[in-house]
Structure formats: structure tokens, C-alpha cells
Amino acid sequence: MSLAKFIWGLSGKTYTDPAEYDAAALLGPAVTIVALPVNGTPFNPPKRIIADKPGTATVTDASGNTLAGFPLTGGEQAIAITAINNLATSTQIWGLY
Secondary structure, X not given: OOOOOEOOOOOOOOEOOHHHOOHHHHHOOOOOEEXXXXXXXXXXXXXXXXXXXXXXXXXXXXXXXXXXXXXXXOOEEOOOEEEEEEEEOOOOEEEEO
């Protein structure tokens, strides 16, 4: 398994451990918002996600664990995931970086 690359905040720095970021980068607002692929294609983990509506999905977390039936709230969720597939009810998920 390759290490996830965390690219958060305005500094342009890339880390493999989110603990390397300072509190301002972790707690600050997203500076980039992107539509995430929902077909299992890997992506760099966002610091938060937002689904278009509540549902579930199979997600892979930044540690490489795959979780089926993960609940998507439709609101902002502070989770670092690296892949999404098998959406139920939700149809689109955005990553906040």
C-alpha cells in the first residue's frame, strides 16, 4: 500500500501524516473543492467531504481500510478517504481540501 498524500491548506506542502499540519491548516476553511470520483478511482484524501444527500457508500480510508455501508450524512464530514464506490441514495460527493 502506498502512503496517502495529504495536500491541505495554502502552504502547498504535502505530507503523509496529517499530524504534521498545524492547527490552522487542519481547522481552517477548505481552499479547494472538487467533485470526487465515485467509481473506486483513488484520489488524495480531502480533509472533509460533503455528499449531495444522505446515503451510504463503500469507502477506503487514508490507512487503506475498506468500509462497506459507510454512512454519508449529506452534511460536512471530517474524514480523510482515498476512494469511494457503491453509492446508495447519494449520487455525488465533493472533497474539501
